[in-house]
Amino acid sequence: MTQVNHQFRLAARPVGMPKRTDWSYVEEPLRQPGTDEVLVKTLYLSLDPAMRGWMNEGKSYIAPVEIGAVMRAGGVGKVIASGHPGFKEGDEVYGTLGIQEYAVVPGKTLTKVDSKLAPLPVYLGTLGMPGMTAYFGLLEVGKPKAGDTVVVSGAAGAVGTVVGQIARIKGCRVVGIAGGQEKCDYVVRELGFDAAIDYKSQDVKKALREHCPEGINVYFDNVGGDILDAALARLARGARIVICGAISQYNATSAVKGPSNYMSLLVNRASMTGMVVFDYADRYAEAMREMAGWLAAGKLKTREDIVTGIETFPETLLKLFKGENLGKLVLKVT
Numbered sequence: 001m002t003q004v005n006h007q008f009r010l011a012a013r014p015v016g017m018p019k020r021t022d023w024s025y026v027e028e029p030l031r032q033p034g035t036d037e038v039l040v041k042t043l044y045l046s047l048d049p050a051m052r053g054w055m056n057e058g059k060s061y062i063a064p065v066e067i068g069a070v071m072r073a074g075g076v077g078k079v080i081a082s083g084h085p086g087f088k089e090g091d092e093v094y095g096t097l098g099i100q101e102y103a104v105v106p107g108k109t110l111t112k113v114d115s116k117l118a119p120l121p122v123y124l125g126t127l128g129m130p131g132m133t134a135y136f137g138l139l140e141v142g143k144p145k146a147g148d149t150v151v152v153s154g155a156a157g158a159v160g161t162v163v164g165q166i167a168r169i170k171g172c173r174v175v176g177i178a179g180g181q182e183k184c185d186y187v188v189r190e191l192g193f194d195a196a197i198d199y200k201s202q203d204v205k206k207a208l209r210e211h212c213p214e215g216i217n218v219y220f221d222n223v224g225g226d227i228l229d230a231a232l233a234r235l236a237r238g239a240r241i242v243i244c245g246a247i248s249q250y251n252a253t254s255a256v257k258g259p260s261n262y263m264s265l266l267v268n269r270a271s272m273t274g275m276v277v278f279d280y281a282d283r284y285a286e287a288m289r290e291m292a293g294w295l296a297a298g299k300l301k302t303r304e305d306i307v308t309g310i311e312t313f314p315e316t317l318l319k320l321f322k323g324e325n326l327g328k329l330v331l332k333v334t
């Protein structure tokens with residue numbers, strides 16, 4: 001009997017928040033891998049804010065997903081069959097598998113992972129792309145020094161939780177900004193942040209004045225918009241702003257809201273630098289070793305928010321934009 005592969009393919013370029021009808025949920029017969037290809041059964045898929053950008057046309061740091069193509073996504077899975085000498089049946093792998101139950105991909109695009117060292121979903125979060133983003137964005141671009149005040153927005157999410165914890169490991173004071181009391185309590189009580197600001201119920205500018213009396217040395221920005229402006233208003237001299245993301249703007253139907261307080265960069269001799277994690281790909285192994293060590297030593301905690309059922313993909317993705325995820329949002333395929 002022919003095995004069937006269920007997939008989400010991009011059907012339309014969304015305007016504003018994506019809708020279910022922006023994808024088509026289809027099935028196609030499974031094909032066997034050719035030379036140097038590997039057939040992977042997808043177990044967990046990474047749902048990322050960046051997916052919203054990949055659905056748009058136009059120049060970016062990566063090509064858009066074409067209309068009709070399987071929706072791009074990172075995932076972890078098990079090798080079912082291999083035409084590549086480096087992989088065999090049963091191997092656990094990470095790769096760009098797409099929103100589908102099975103993927104046939106070139107073996108050279110896969111990385112082996114090991115569920116004995118960490119549960120598979122962790123390879124999509126702290127030991128995966130978001131963790132690498134936090135590590136290189138903070139350490140290479142933010143350049144924190146012990147005693148610095150580090151502020152991170154999107155603090156209870158996949159990237160933010162790791163940024164705050166690494167900053168603590170490096171001896172910094174850490175202030176998180178997140179939506180809602182539960183998330184603020186989580187980053188302070190569970191992750192050891194020094195303080196958290198609930199941007200949904202507090203005046204962020206005022207709260208930053210209280211929590212950062214000497215100013216902000218490093219601001220790691222995941223959200224953009226008004227929160228970036230509030231942080232700009234509180235910079236210390238020589239501050240570094242890491243532009244990692246701007247999720248508050250991803251579904252905007254009018255022009256993206258840029259910072260109006262940018263003259264603060266001049267006054268404070270500060271810098272604002274964009275970063276893309278893929279630029280550090282040749283150093284992921286180095287970061288993974290160090291992060292795995294922190295995990296094993298209990299210095300770094302990881303949390304995944306796992307939703308089951310590939311068929312829920314369009315609605316589950318929206319949790320990111322509604323702030324309904326705590327920790328790394330992962331889709332368990334079956």
Ligand SMILES: NC(=O)c1ccc[n+]([C@@H]2O[C@H](COP(=O)([O-])OP(=O)(O)OC[C@H]3O[C@@H](n4cnc5c(N)ncnc54)[C@H](OP(=O)(O)O)[C@@H]3O)[C@@H](O)[C@H]2O)c1
Nearest residue numbers: 049133157158159178179222245246247248275276277323
């Ligand atoms: N540059 C890179 O290479 C790179 C790589 C990975 C990720 N990123 C970026 O990093 C950021 C975080 O990604 P992630 O994977 O860790 O996602 P995440 O933080 O786990 O999830 C997204 C969170 O964003 C917050 N959010 C949503 N809409 C918001 C709004 N209008 N204003 C303020 N906050 C809002 C929500 O938290 P609240 O409940 O707190 O609002 C939501 O839970 C994103 O901007 C992403 O694009 C960049």
